[in-house]
Amino acid sequence: MQILYLALALFLLVNLGAGMWRVLRGPTAADRMLAGQLFGTTAVAVLLLLAQTTGNVALRDVALVFALLAAVTAVAFVRRAWTEERTNNES
Amino acid sequence: MNPSDYLSAALMIAGAVFFLAGTLGLLRFPDVYSRLHALTKADNVGLGLVVMGLAVQAESWAVVGKLLLIWLLVLLAGASVAHLIARGALERGIKLWRR
Amino acid sequence: MSAAFLFALVGVGLFSLGLYALIVHAHLLRKILAINVMGSGVFLVLVALAKRTGESQPDAVPHALVITGIVVAVSATALALTLMLKLTAETGRAELPEDQGK
């Protein structure tokens, strides 16, 4: 089972790398931030797998904080750093 | 490798497949909205499956509870952020993809 | 060449990358990012070398130092960002006065 956990964690890490390509190429700012969101979810999965492999319970707390903080960064992007002009009428 | 190991292995591999699908969607789909759609759905289901796979192995119900809490939070955050990004994109006039 | 030294070398690499970017780039936001990357590099060296305790738990003192360092880094970054914004408001460009010439 240990091997499976670690293999999956490795697979998800590679998955992260693939998602990185979208950050570089993404035409709009939203695409880039989207990939940031991908990072959050995948990192939570990797952490949970590592928690099971090493038996270190604390990693689940790290995953919990990750899940929460990914949302805060994304909201910060939406509310502040989205700079393209609002074309149609602002609600 | 007793039956519960097989079950959790199957669940987690399925989860990984969903993650792969999410990333492929992110790379292949033509516009923001479809990528958003692919990413949010696939990854959350992927994480759900991985969490269930781990829950089967979990040593106590408290751990299962914590894992589910983490998953619910990711679902909540993922869904609302996806909506915010989509609304923001619409307001900024990012065109939907047409064939 | 255990994991400790692998990550220590990665730390050295990040430190040098950050130093290069700090020297080369004129835009202040890039300089602030460079300083953060350099800081992560030094912290990586501190914690990686703490893992040379064989099988037992790694040395806890560098971990405490790095937590202190991370908080110091975030407060320095906050001050640097505010200073950059005020300087840009005054001069119109997010660059140090003498860099704006070239």
Added chain:
Amino acid sequence: MGALLSEISWGVVLILLPLAGGIACFLFPRAAKVLGLVSVFAVLLSVSGLGWNIKVNGIYRHAIGGWNAPLGIDLYADGLSLLMLAATALVGFGISVYSADYFEREDAARFWPIWLLLLAALNALFLSADVFNLYVTLELMGLAAVALAALAGGRDALGGAMRYLLASLLGSLAYLFGVALLYHGFGSMDIAMLAVRVEASPAVWAALGLMSVGLLLKTALFPLHFWLPPAHASAPAPVSALLSALVVKGSFYILLRLWLEIFGPLGGGVDTLFGLLGTGAILWGSLQALRQTRLKLLVAYSTVAQIGYFFISFPLAASAGVTAWSAAAYLVLSHALAKAAMFLATGNVLRFGGHDRIADLDRVVQRLPLTACAFALAGVSIMGLPPSGGFVGKWLLLQAALTQDRWDLVSVIILGGVLAAGYVFKVIGHAFTLADISHESREVPAKMEWAALLLAFGAILLGFLASPVLSLVGIGVPFGVSEVSP
């Protein structure tokens, strides 16, 4: 009374007092001025308490949290730290009296909390014996100095502060990397323990290189001085005095302490390198000062030059150890007083005439007699003319150089003095002449002029107090090159 005095742990009081004062000023901005003055005066008293304690009981030592050196952090004060603490308290008090009238309510509420936290950082720095703790105090000092430098808010103040912040952060990170190498190489962060354990190895050379570059960047020694003139010249007058007189000395003190305890015995050509850089600083700083047309920039470049003098003592310490280091300590003390007086005098001139262009210092002597006298007396100490503290420092330096017949350094010291005379008299000369354009002037409060004058008197007075001060500095044998103080 004696028991009470020695029973109180003065080192801790010296750190907590300005800290509590700073927090109080932040909480009650309207009473910031009064709280600030009271705290700085109390710091002055506790420094004399510590001095009395050290004179009676020898080295002051305090294990924080009850944990001894390798695990916990030690406070440690010998003659050298006492000298730096005394300089900080004296100059700090003078500057506080000056700032009481200099800032209006809005700026005062911003100035006092940051200044008192800077004072706490300086005291903590001079008392600490732990290398990582010194990193935290360095960072604290750097951020406070940058916040103060940016107080004026103009275009060049913000530019100078930004450049200063980047240089300070780079210096701190290089220093931290050195701390990491020392800790992982020798298993301790306490300076005394490191002194015993360190032997020449790649880790030590790299740590020496990184820490020296970091600290030289923060001390603004010659090639790395680029950030100092704009930052010090564009800051408000009391802040420029703080930066030049105290903040720059903090990082020099750490370099000196590390050199005396850890890196000095290693040898290698590094001390001659410091000597060369010091020479470059003296020549380059003085020449630049001569070319300046604005008074504040002239005084800032004079700081760059005087810092060079401190580093001349490194190559001379090889054989004439005690005299060279005492010379450096004395120069640091007298420069602190003299440079603070100079910047405060410049502040008076700036407030009086609305500008600090040297060419048209319209009859400053007649209209601001005290300020002109303060500037002149401070100039005497910077030049190193006989009655002043600067003279005693340079005389000791010359003595050390002559015993090793290092004629090159002797000529540099004397040439530096002559160049310093050049730019001081340039200013004094203009102060007497009648400028062609007369302009309306603004009244300068008497307290501000007296503050500058008293600091200048302090610099001159040091010329007469050579032996008592040097005996005080000698406590705990900080410069004992041969045996390593525990």
Added chain:
Amino acid sequence: MEALTLLHWTFDILLGLGLLWLGWRVLTSPDLFNAIVLFVAFGLLMALAWVRLDAPDIALAEAAIGAGLTGALLLAAFAKLRTVEKNHDIAGQLEKGKLENRSFQWWPATFLLVVAAGLGHTVLSLPHYATGLSAEVSANLKSSGVSNPVTAVLLNFRGYDTLLEMVVLLLALLGVWSISGSALPREAAPGPILDTLSRLLTPVLILVAAYLLWVGAHAPGGAFQAGAVLGAAGVLLLLSGWRLSSHLAGLPLRIILVAGPVAFVAMAVFTMLTGGQFLEYPRAEAGTLILFLETAATLSIGTTLAALFLGERPKNKREYP
């Protein structure tokens, strides 16, 4: 066993290379916004690196402060930067900012390659086995009042560093408030979804902060991680348009901001008066005293980080600002 160690190795190598590659991309990416998003991803990978180095405490701190708060700070600063640059109507500079920074300069690069090689050699020359101070820490752990070694070092053995470091945070806020004016930008209406999200997430964030504070005594967690998560809750509230009511923005806010340093100073005076050294907790009550200190520290760290994110001094009509 061979396969497992191989997997561990590939994971570490991949993570290391990923860190270096991301670090390089962050610093050389043509577009500034792109650099910031990459920096957030860099923070996440750093947290994974801390996990691989058996440093869960730092992984928590990095996740909360490194990726979360620093990312939010950078994004907010980027937004203000664009509006300020647009006011100065220098569209050309925006393009120039994009292009002119990608030129690769040989001299600094070769110099830094030499520095990197030197430092790399130095690091590799260090002894392969070294326990540092772990023996002393574990020997004194029992009398430190907590069982998590990192919290013991942070709050007891080197509590003085923590005091100074909280003053660094306070000082950064003083600096930010003294530099920036106090003109608060008008926050757009949050809209229903963001409102419900913050209404749901903020209590969870505060609960997690309290949990981390409590668990810090015997497992990874503690004042800084809890304070950072509390700060994230504050940032989320600020983003969804919430502002501190004006009569609270004066002295009460300042009291919370200095709660941490004041608690430490009071503790120091208390320990000195009861005959101990500076910050020497009486052995019996060390645990409870540390918990009290950590609570005060969490409160002031969280509020300070949220105030740093806001960047402006909150307007207070009645009292002197």
